[in-house]
Amino acid sequence: MQHRDASPSPHNRSVAAAAAAFVAAGALVLAGFPGSASARAASPSPAETAAVAETSPQVLKAMQRDLGLSAAQAKQRLVNEAEAGAVAGALQNRLGRDFAGAWVHGATSGTLTVATVDAKDVPAITAKGAKALVVGHTVAQLDAAKAKLDRAAKGTKTLDAPVWYVDVRTNAVVVSAVKTAAAEKFVSAAGVDRDLVRVERTKDRPRAFYDIVGGDAYYMGGRCSVGFSVTQGTTQGFATAGHCGRVGTATQGYNRVAQGTFRGSIFPGRDMAWVATNSQWTATPYVKGQGGTRVGVAGSTQSPVGASICRSGSTTGWHCGTISQHNTSVTYPEGTISGVTRTTVCAEPGDSGGSYISGSQAQGVTSGGSGNCRSGGTTFHQPINPLLQQFQLTLRTTGGGEDPGPGPGDPSGTWAAGTVYEAGDTVTYDGETFRCLQPHQAQQGWEPPNAPALWERG
Numbered sequence: 001m002q003h004r005d006a007s008p009s010p011h012n013r014s015v016a017a018a019a020a021a022f023v024a025a026g027a028l029v030l031a032g033f034p035g036s037a038s039a040r041a042a043s044p045s046p047a048e049t050a051a052v053a054e055t056s057p058q059v060l061k062a063m064q065r066d067l068g069l070s071a072a073q074a075k076q077r078l079v080n081e082a083e084a085g086a087v088a089g090a091l092q093n094r095l096g097r098d099f100a101g102a103w104v105h106g107a108t109s110g111t112l113t114v115a116t117v118d119a120k121d122v123p124a125i126t127a128k129g130a131k132a133l134v135v136g137h138t139v140a141q142l143d144a145a146k147a148k149l150d151r152a153a154k155g156t157k158t159l160d161a162p163v164w165y166v167d168v169r170t171n172a173v174v175v176s177a178v179k180t181a182a183a184e185k186f187v188s189a190a191g192v193d194r195d196l197v198r199v200e201r202t203k204d205r206p207r208a209f210y211d212i213v214g215g216d217a218y219y220m221g222g223r224c225s226v227g228f229s230v231t232q233g234t235t236q237g238f239a240t241a242g243h244c245g246r247v248g249t250a251t252q253g254y255n256r257v258a259q260g261t262f263r264g265s266i267f268p269g270r271d272m273a274w275v276a277t278n279s280q281w282t283a284t285p286y287v288k289g290q291g292g293t294r295v296g297v298a299g300s301t302q303s304p305v306g307a308s309i310c311r312s313g314s315t316t317g318w319h320c321g322t323i324s325q326h327n328t329s330v331t332y333p334e335g336t337i338s339g340v341t342r343t344t345v346c347a348e349p350g351d352s353g354g355s356y357i358s359g360s361q362a363q364g365v366t367s368g369g370s371g372n373c374r375s376g377g378t379t380f381h382q383p384i385n386p387l388l389q390q391f392q393l394t395l396r397t398t399g400g401g402e403d404p405g406p407g408p409g410d411p412s413g414t415w416a417a418g419t420v421y422e423a424g425d426t427v428t429y430d431g432e433t434f435r436c437l438q439p440h441q442a443q444q445g446w447e448p449p450n451a452p453a454l455w456e457r458g
Contacts, residue, residue: 043450043452044451046082046452047078049301049451049453050082050085050298050299050453051298052075052078052082054398055296055359058290058295058318059357059360060074060075061290062318063077063310063320066310066319066345067308069107069108076108077107078359080110081304081358082359084104085307085438085453086438086453086454087128087129088114088304088437089423090456091124092437093423093435094124095116095118095124095125097138099115099138100137100171101305102114102115102304102305103304103306104304104307111131112129113132115133115134115135116132117134117136117137117138118134119134137172139166141196142166143327146166146327146329149186150336152190153186155189156190158186158331158336159331159333160177161175161176161179161331162332163202163204163329163342164328165326165342168325172198173196173197174325175187176201178202180201184199204370205370206330206331206380207349207368216288217254218251218253218275219251219253219256220244220245221249223350224244224352224353225313225351225366226240227287227354227384228297228362228365228396229285229286229297230274230395230396231283232391232392232393235263236277236396237260237263237274237275238277238283240352241272241273241353241365241366241382242265242266242270242273243267243368244273244352245265245275248262251275257280259281260275261275263275264390267335269335270337270339271337271340271367271368272382272386273353274393284396285297290317297357297360297395298399299361299362299399300361300362300384300385300395300441302326302361302383302440303323303361306323307322307323308320308321308358309343309356309358310356310357311343311351311356311366312357313347313350313351315347315348319345319346319347321343322343323342323343323358325341327339328340328341330342330367330368330380337367337382339382340381340382341363341364341380342379342380344378345379347366347369347372347373348372351379353366354366364381367382383439385439385440388441389420394418413427413430413431414428415427417446418441418442419441420440421440421442423437424436429447429448429449432449432457433457433458434448434449434456436454436455438454440454
């Protein structure tokens with residue numbers, strides 16, 4: 001977070017024209033999807049809804065470097081991922097209990113795979129332009145098994161089996177273990193069906209990343225990093241990692257000027273916190289990029305497994321990778337945290353609290369990991385939407401970001417700007433019912449009829 005911001009908002013540009021320029025840079029591989037921009041010329045495309053065209057050049061350059069892409073491929077990948085997320089959400093709603101996960105793959109995320117436990121669902125999947133895969137277990141079954149592991153972790157030592165997650169690509173709950181015996185004991189203690197679990201050996205022992213900046217620095221005895229600017233009513237502040245400070249801890253900004261106080265913090269269990277700043281500090285819809293440039297934040301739509309993601313950290317600069325799994329649990333020396341996202345982005349001690357972003361969409365704040373940016377590593381981030389929901393915060397975005405208050409977006413409906421919605425949630429708006437396709441925090445301009453990437457009728 002900078003002390004003052006006079007940068008103009010990129011939202012004043014024509015989103016439609018900018019998105020068209022993005023697509024022109026490289027053919028849209030997923031354009032065959034019935035939900036694609038070409039099939040919905042009268043409605044905003046998923047890429048327009050997700051403000052893909054507002055993606056910072058710094059994000060694109062980092063994607064090219066770390067993912068081995070050309071400039072056109074980086075732009076094409078973001079458009080494809082926005083499209084795939086909307087299609088995957090629609091299929092999840094349609095398949096219901098049969099749904100077994102979805103993910104993108106390929107250099108430009110040109111292939112979307114959707115898994116089901118019922119072969120009868122294959123025509124519905126392929127009709128939407130996705131690849132179908134029939135597997136043995138639903139996501140609900142895998143999530144239930146992981147929930148048992150989460151409960152068992154409260155009474156079981158898991159430092160030698162420090163990471164576990166639902167891996168939709170292999171249709172299993174994976175337990176990553178330094179010692180196989182520790183993983184087997186953990187699974188047994190949880191009472192999980194062994195057929196649902198795959199144990200993987202690892203040498204990594206994840207730890208929380210303390211002490212050094214990951215966007216702009218802030219100080220509270222040590223140093224951590226600003227994640228994303230937020231508001232709570234008229235109070236401004238920022239989201240960060242819970243392990244960086246406890247409620248009441250005072251902070252100083254990057255310039256050592258008095259900044260604010262931790263207003264909410266959870267760690268372990270989760271790794272989320274927010275700092276309420278004083279009147280000298282202004283919340284802006286940006287994160288710090290390479291060389292001090294600004295990266296705009298347009299929203300908080302969660303990207304799917306396999307999607308590209310970038311991280312800002314002053315220790316290691318800009319680095320990109322892909323999303324490996326959502327719904328991950330990891331044990332640090334201080335305790336176990338759940339509900340984090342596992343990525344292939346590298347990080348090093350000190351990047352805690354910093355920003356993860358896919359295109360222009362906020363994803364989360366740095367928690368911890370293993371490895372480094374010289375030999376490679378694994379990182380975990382606390383997703384931003386649960387953090388916003390936990391502390392009743394509104395993400396500051398390039399669209400404005402003023403806290404809309406608790407009221408509904410339309411007097412006749414239940415949709416409300418500022419509310420965090422999960423896939424499958426239903427709302428009413430102007431007499432119609434809509435169902436959520438992708439997790440996000442609602443904002444003005446993203447009303448259900450105007451955001452087909454996020455909502456479907458019925």
